[in-house]
Amino acid sequence: MQWFSVSLYQQTLSVRGWKAARQPVVLTVTPSTNDVARHHMAQGVCTGTVVVAREQKAGRGRMERSWASSPGGLWFSLILRPQRSPEQVVLLPLTVAVAMASALTDATEGLPIGLKWPNDLMVKDKKIGGILMERDGHGLVVGVGVNVNQRSFASLLDQKAISVFQLTGTEVSLERLLAGSMNAIYRYCREWEDDGGQATLEAWRHHSVTLGREVRVSLPGRQVKGKAIDVDDGGSLLVDTAEGTVRITAGDVTLLRQA
Amino acid sequence: MEVKADMVGIVNKMLVKVGDKVEENQQVAAVESMKMVVKVPAPVSGTVKEVKIGEGDFVQEGDVLIVIE
Numbered sequence: 524m525q526w527f528s529v530s531l532y533q534q535t536l537s538v539r540g541w542k543a544a545r546q547p548v549v550l551t552v553t554p555s556t557n558d559v560a561r562h563h564m565a566q567g568v569c570t571g572t573v574v575v576a577r578e579q580k581a582g583r584g585r586m587e588r589s590w591a592s593s594p595g596g597l598w599f600s601l602i603l604r605p606q607r608s609p610e611q612v613v614l615l616p617l618t619v620a621v622a623m624a625s626a627l628t629d630a631t632e633g634l635p636i637g638l639k640w641p642n643d644l645m646v647k648d649k650k651i652g653g654i655l656m657e658r659d660g661h662g663l664v665v666g667v668g669v670n671v672n673q674r675s676f677a678s679l680l681d682q683k684a685i686s687v688f689q690l691t692g693t694e695v696s697l698e699r700l701l702a703g704s705m706n707a708i709y710r711y712c713r714e715w716e717d718d719g720g721q722a723t724l725e726a727w728r729h730h731s732v733t734l735g736r737e738v739r740v741s742l743p744g745r746q747v748k749g750k751a752i753d754v755d756d757g758g759s760l761l762v763d764t765a766e767g768t769v770r771i772t773a774g775d776v777t778l779l780r781q782a
Numbered sequence: 783m784e785v786k787a788d789m790v791g792i793v794n795k796m797l798v799k800v801g802d803k804v805e806e807n808q809q810v811a812a813v814e815s816m817k818m819v820v821k822v823p824a825p826v827s828g829t830v831k832e833v834k835i836g837e838g839d840f841v842q843e844g845d846v847l848i849v850i851e
């Protein structure tokens with residue numbers, strides 16, 4: 524039995540600009556949807572092509588860390604070809620995070636989603652979703668993972684991860700959530716193209732669970748501790764430390780305590 | 783020919799070592815910033831003469847990653 528109903532997905536999809544989005548590449552098991560999407564991108568497929576899998580065997584997060592991707596979650600990768608400079612594209616991780624927060628809130632009838640810099644989707648200081656992008660020239664693979672209908676996680680992960688079902692006790696249709704995610708990503712990407720990302724930054728600040736918090740940023744060979752005070756126009760995190768304001772563009776951010 | 787980072791970030795992968803032969807457009811490294819991993823291709827075919835940066839190192843935009851001759 525097919526685990527994913529393309530017709531149900533298409534009923535909810537309202538994206539008009541990406542024709543390829545109407546026919547998702549549906550997989551049952553794959554090492555990584557990003558790997559499959561990258562392969563499709565190399566073949567020259569159109570912007571809006573999306574790969575979705577029931578399960579990833581080798582899903583990964585940043586710095587090649589593994590990302591548990593069991594059935595019940597939403598695991599997809601979207602191909603975009605933004606015709607913008609690297610300085611502008613750098614805001615897209617935040618744009619997609621804002622879009623995913625919006626889509627998840629809509630699909631769950633109001634579950635508030637927080638954003639940990641740059642683009643972790645959080646509820647109650649636990650991770651409900653994450654985004655990893657891979658850029659090759661002008662081609663971009665947007666990998667998204669969301670914990671949706673999982674009942675539980677392995678004990679180690681249980682401390683850090685949470686699913687929609689654990690929070691609401693209700694299953695969410697993965698087809699409708701994928702379509703809603705595509706609608707939101709499309710809408711926010713159009714805004715990003717129109718205004719260079721100003722609306723993205725405002726929405727990101729609105730959803731942030733990082734700003735105003737004490738944070739520890741782990742960088743190669745050193746750590747930065749201080750209070751996260753804002754994001755700049757390039758999406759970098761500004762951290763107020765004893766030595767002054769430090770601009771963070773990469774690294775792991777840990778939230779230390781509630782402000 | 784110097785191969786430079788086109789954005790600030792952390793070197794996620796260094797795929798070549800001194801003496802390796804590379805083809806034009808072959809991926810030689812990856813740099814990660816704000817959870818975006820950027821593939822760094824070789825701009826020309828040749829032999830890797832220097833590797834100036836290692837995995838996990840922090841780079842600024844314009845920093846030289848490797849030198850190909």
